[in-house]
Amino acid sequence: MKASVGGYARAKDVRHAIDLLGGSDGMGRVLAGGQSLLAAMNMGLSAGDMLVDITGIASLRGTRLEGDRLVIGALTRHSEIAADPLIAEHAPLLARAVPFIAHDAIRNRGTIGGSIAHADPAAEFPACALALGATILLEGPDGTREVAAEEFFVEVFETAIAEGEILTAIAVPLKARGEVQAIREAARRAGDYALVGLAAVRRDGAHRVAAFGAGPRPMLCTGAMQALDAGDVDGAATAIAGDLDPPSDTQASAAYRKHLAGVLLRRLVADMGEGA
Numbered sequence: 001m002k003a004s005v006g007g008y009a010r011a012k013d014v015r016h017a018i019d020l021l022g023g024s025d026g027m028g029r030v031l032a033g034g035q036s037l038l039a040a041m042n043m044g045l046s047a048g049d050m051l052v053d054i055t056g057i058a059s060l061r062g063t064r065l066e067g068d069r070l071v072i073g074a075l076t077r078h079s080e081i082a083a084d085p086l087i088a089e090h091a092p093l094l095a096r097a098v099p100f101i102a103h104d105a106i107r108n109r110g111t112i113g114g115s116i117a118h119a120d121p122a123a124e125f126p127a128c129a130l131a132l133g134a135t136i137l138l139e140g141p142d143g144t145r146e147v148a149a150e151e152f153f154v155e156v157f158e159t160a161i162a163e164g165e166i167l168t169a170i171a172v173p174l175k176a177r178g179e180v181q182a183i184r185e186a187a188r189r190a191g192d193y194a195l196v197g198l199a200a201v202r203r204d205g206a207h208r209v210a211a212f213g214a215g216p217r218p219m220l221c222t223g224a225m226q227a228l229d230a231g232d233v234d235g236a237a238t239a240i241a242g243d244l245d246p247p248s249d250t251q252a253s254a255a256y257r258k259h260l261a262g263v264l265l266r267r268l269v270a271d272m273g274e275g276a
């Protein structure tokens, strides 16, 4: 099927992009890497959009340190996340997630902002953002605002981004001394979306575990986190089933996904240097 496009404009800067969205009668759609949006348009899932191309906005690219956090521009590509020295030092979880995402062609075009804005519940970066306690930076007609990852992801493909707003960056706390970050997933083939996956951070003995492919949004596994904080790996592997709300589909049943999550959790804590 051929994509149906209502128009196209290339934004010069963030303000220009916001003006273009504001002038599009609600049909404006941000175009970043195009790896999810164009696929949806080609399948006829999205028609008549006025595409606002933000790829030429230099201020949305790259990483920078700002006080006690690392700010990652929305247009930073998956392949750049994998190679960025600041990410390797301060948020290695994101770099470790990249090999699980699709294939090189998609990683060379797809952006972290696009992945987080798209909010596919089976995607890696949204769960990493949740595990890291990230903040999402937005800019719109009324100025800028910041939303914690816990409040940002609402439902399948639904986020806290308001009409006319652009996701400009994500900010993550700098990795602390001794902090451990890890990710595991199970997929049928390399490059497929995960059946289920877990991203985890242990900082000062406290755990944050976020699951993907396990509910309508990335899920914070509070029951498993409490058990891990108490050093109870068996308890965590049992509790995680209650933390999740996975779908049953042609790939796997909800019960199988819950079972897999327990298996992955045991492997993850072993990766993190705790009892398996």
Ligand SMILES: Cc1cc2nc3c(=O)[nH]c(=O)nc-3n(C[C@H](O)[C@H](O)[C@H](O)COP(=O)(O)OP(=O)(O)OC[C@H]3O[C@@H](n4cnc5c(N)ncnc54)[C@H](O)[C@@H]3O)c2cc1C
Pocket: 029, 030, 031, 032, 033, 034, 035, 036, 037, 038, 039, 074, 100, 101, 102, 103, 106, 109, 110, 111, 112, 113, 114, 115, 117, 118, 122, 123, 124, 125, 161, 165, 166, 167, 168, 191, 192, 193, 194
């Ligand atoms: C075959 C295939 C396999 C894939 N496998 C995986 C996988 O295993 N794991 C995974 O995580 N992803 C996977 N992806 C998706 C890929 O990671 C995409 O790159 C990503 O989800 C979207 O990023 P993008 O920059 O391409 O965004 P686009 O496709 O340009 O946009 C996606 C959506 O986000 C909105 N948007 C984009 N940027 C912004 C912004 N800055 N502000 C506001 N809204 C914005 C767009 O309007 C659109 O609605 C796969 C894609 C394909 C085609």
